[in-house]
Amino acid sequence: MADSPFPMSNRSGLLRTTLNSSLAPQNLSHSLLLLEQSNAAALEDQSLVEDTGDDLDRGKSRVDVLFPQFFDVLQTQGGGSETFEVIQALTHVCRGVVEQLELEIERGVGGAQGARQRESILGWLRQEIYTWRLLHALYYDRILLQTDTQADDEMQDGPTLGGSEKEVIQQLYTINATLREYQLVVDWLEACYDPGEQQNPLHCHDRMMAWENTLFQLENLQGAAFGKGHEIVTRLDPDAPIREKRPLHALDEEDNVRLSRAIFAAIRSGRVDEGLKLCKHYGQTWRAAILEGWRLHEDPNFEQNVSAVHEKLPIEGNPRRDIWKRCAWMMADSKNYDEYSRATAGVFSGHLGSLKSLLHSNWHDLLWAHLKVQIDIRVESEIRGCCLKRYQPMPDDYWNGKMTMEQIFDELNVAKDASVRDFAQGNLGVIQRHLILDTCGELLQHMVRWVEKDAGQLSPHQLRFMAHIVLFLRQIGRVEQERQAEKIIAAYVEALIARGEPQLIAYYAAALSNPLQVKLYSRFLEQVEQKRQRELALDAALQAGLDVEQITRITVENIRLAQHAPGEFGEPHSGEISVPDQRKISALEWLLHLPEQRGELLWQANAMMRTYLACSKMECVRQTFRMIPGDIVQQIVSLYSSMDNVPPREECCLKEYLCYKVYLSGVNSFVEWNRLQQNRPKKPQAGATGSAQDNFTERMASERKEQAHRSEVMRWEHKVKEQAKQTIETLYNVLMFPDKGWLVDPFTSKQPENGVQLNWENRLLQMEKLRCICLPEIALLLNEVMFKSGDFVGCVRLADEISSESRQLYKVYTKHKLAELLSKIADASLELLNSKLDPWGYPITV
Numbered sequence: 001m002a003d004s005p006f007p008m009s010n011r012s013g014l015l016r017t018t019l020n021s022s023l024a025p026q027n028l029s030h031s032l033l034l035l036e037q038s039n040a041a042a043l044e045d046q047s048l049v050e051d052t053g054d055d056l057d058r059g060k061s062r063v064d065v066l067f068p069q070f071f072d073v074l075q076t077q078g079g080g081s082e083t084f085e086v087i088q089a090l091t092h093v094c095r096g097v098v099e100q101l102e103l104e105i106e107r108g109v110g111g112a113q114g115a116r117q118r119e120s121i122l123g124w125l126r127q128e129i130y131t132w133r134l135l136h137a138l139y140y141d142r143i144l145l146q147t148d149t150q151a152d153d154e155m156q157d158g159p160t161l162g163g164s165e166k167e168v169i170q171q172l173y174t175i176n177a178t179l180r181e182y183q184l185v186v187d188w189l190e191a192c193y194d195p196g197e198q199q200n201p202l203h204c205h206d207r208m209m210a211w212e213n214t215l216f217q218l219e220n221l222q223g224a225a226f227g228k229g230h231e232i233v234t235r236l237d238p239d240a241p242i243r244e245k246r247p248l249h250a251l252d253e254e255d256n257v258r259l260s261r262a263i264f265a266a267i268r269s270g271r272v273d274e275g276l277k278l279c280k281h282y283g284q285t286w287r288a289a290i291l292e293g294w295r296l297h298e299d300p301n302f303e304q305n306v307s308a309v310h311e312k313l314p315i316e317g318n319p320r321r322d323i324w325k326r327c328a329w330m331m332a333d334s335k336n337y338d339e340y341s342r343a344t345a346g347v348f349s350g351h352l353g354s355l356k357s358l359l360h361s362n363w364h365d366l367l368w369a370h371l372k373v374q375i376d377i378r379v380e381s382e383i384r385g386c387c388l389k390r391y392q393p394m395p396d397d398y399w400n401g402k403m404t405m406e407q408i409f410d411e412l413n414v415a416k417d418a419s420v421r422d423f424a425q426g427n428l429g430v431i432q433r434h435l436i437l438d439t440c441g442e443l444l445q446h447m448v449r450w451v452e453k454d455a456g457q458l459s460p461h462q463l464r465f466m467a468h469i470v471l472f473l474r475q476i477g478r479v480e481q482e483r484q485a486e487k488i489i490a491a492y493v494e495a496l497i498a499r500g501e502p503q504l505i506a507y508y509a510a511a512l513s514n515p516l517q518v519k520l521y522s523r524f525l526e527q528v529e530q531k532r533q534r535e536l537a538l539d540a541a542l543q544a545g546l547d548v549e550q551i552t553r554i555t556v557e558n559i560r561l562a563q564h565a566p567g568e569f570g571e572p573h574s575g576e577i578s579v580p581d582q583r584k585i586s587a588l589e590w591l592l593h594l595p596e597q598r599g600e601l602l603w604q605a606n607a608m609m610r611t612y613l614a615c616s617k618m619e620c621v622r623q624t625f626r627m628i629p630g631d632i633v634q635q636i637v638s639l640y641s642s643m644d645n646v647p648p649r650e651e652c653c654l655k656e657y658l659c660y661k662v663y664l665s666g667v668n669s670f671v672e673w674n675r676l677q678q679n680r681p682k683k684p685q686a687g688a689t690g691s692a693q694d695n696f697t698e699r700m701a702s703e704r705k706e707q708a709h710r711s712e713v714m715r716w717e718h719k720v721k722e723q724a725k726q727t728i729e730t731l732y733n734v735l736m737f738p739d740k741g742w743l744v745d746p747f748t749s750k751q752p753e754n755g756v757q758l759n760w761e762n763r764l765l766q767m768e769k770l771r772c773i774c775l776p777e778i779a780l781l782l783n784e785v786m787f788k789s790g791d792f793v794g795c796v797r798l799a800d801e802i803s804s805e806s807r808q809l810y811k812v813y814t815k816h817k818l819a820e821l822l823s824k825i826a827d828a829s830l831e832l833l834n835s836k837l838d839p840w841g842y843p844i845t846v
Contacts, residue, residue, distance in 0.1 A: 190270030793841035795828035
């Protein structure tokens, strides 16, 4: 795993030591942008980034790789400290995308419009990276460090009296978690500082002298070219401009301001030692000395373990730090200095006013200023309370500046600058505020409100960011209400559904409760049409541990019960299946993946066939029936070991399936018989008369044609007879279906346990209606085949079957349909009478 993008430090910012580097920067831009230059050098080595020319998506494809990359990172997640390694990895992949976008902007990919779009993406990604760093820093301390030191904290009553300033503050940072968190936030703000337009490189050479233009003018009084006639200082000591109330040379004044700005920028970014080097490089060593005055004092020669050593050890820090601090406060409070010099003194003396006047337009800068002051007040209070030394008093305004973190954020929310208020009330500001305050419950409430009210305004990447924060908080046990967390994760899953990546959807859906994951993943499956894509979607669900059986059942039901407006997909041609019906039938493929779902497959297929039969959509019925494996009966029986163990629902489904099988066999057989019946071979046409020789030839040919025709007619009659016989048998199989009859459930000892959920009563009603529709039609088809085949006795015998009390088929007839059937049977009786037989087909006896 990569190193932490925001390294944890066990010492405070007040305890940093001076860098032992003798290399002076060649110019100010180098000293201020050292990290940025190193990143740029690394980017130059990335030769694998493709220049795609006119990038139509303007960087969208670059940033979209974060979806699968975050998924890959989370798959390695574990418990304990591995959770924080995941945060580091998420930060790393975001940084990789930022580097690619920066390189594309540098190369001019996409033109001016593409650069603007990429800059917008970069702005969001940088803030996301900053937030991940904040999350890692704070919760690493809260979860791991605070837990490890809790036992030690309980054993300590407080700081030891009489120690050095450095020892006291070291102990304070060890036992005071609140102060340590303040320092962590300050370190984070400094690490994420972007000077932006405040960059102001100074032009310089290797060796420089302070105020050289003023010195030159003082040494050359005639200096017409250098501002003759303008009053400047007469002395060159550091206090001369304030004491004499005269300016330096104009060029030196400008250089002073530029240097002050550069020093403050170095301090704002947490590089105090870099500011010291700048002072020395530009010949203003007194500034460097002033910047050293804040360091905590410690004399190691008083320690017992070194008392035996005869060599004197160097003293650290400033033994007169209290006097220096009082002077720094006065400097920050004075109007005689430029705003950057005042702010620099204010950072180390706890003067908030000087910092706010300079950093009034940026939320992060103001937060940094407040926290620097709060840390300074708490450190100073601890030193003066524990060290056995008399200190110069600080002004009352200094001590009155103490604030809680909540008060700081309340002040930022009502800041005068609109940009500060906008960020404080925006999504990123709210997230960072609640992470710092450790109010995870309120953070989740805000996120849920954004998802519910501003769902259309949240980009998929904002949802990705929020969802992963929630997953992290859940992992460390900071989620109080799971329902809120699930709403946020579910919103991200819906965004992934729009992208159509099954592995990601399944993985994040698995983080939800069963009802919600079933609802969302079934919604995704409803959109998948291709067979291969369906297999991949189901494989992803199985790997993620989703409830595939319930998901596929809900998916098929949703598609089956979907209502479409008439003509929405156009009207199908006669004998064709409409687009919605094709989609419904194709949905049964979801139930073919798992052998355990053969019962569910039959249940859903039977429901479809009931609907299609009621609507007289025979092609849909046939296509639905073909979706069911031919050995479905054997599969279900083998699944439950024996027929006796088959549950009631599956047992009823099996019989219903066999009913449709017999019905389709009878109807298809009738269609084939009707086709043969209507395709009687045509008699050959007689040829025209001619000469005797021609007549003989034509007569012989005509006789051969007639003979062939007679043979063909005989074969046709035989086929029709055999087909009629088969058709009569298959149609009788429908009417005479065993075990209580066609579309009647077999006798079962009990109804299904979830009969209400299955809408069992509605199914029984549908089957009864289908019996009233289909059985009279089958009887009419059977009568037609027998009548046209000359089996008039069979037609009359059909009446006996209909009126039989054993099956009670007459109950499915209405009066109209029964009258129609009896009329057909009466025609057969007339034919029998015309054949010298009685109406029932028996010989007439006198």
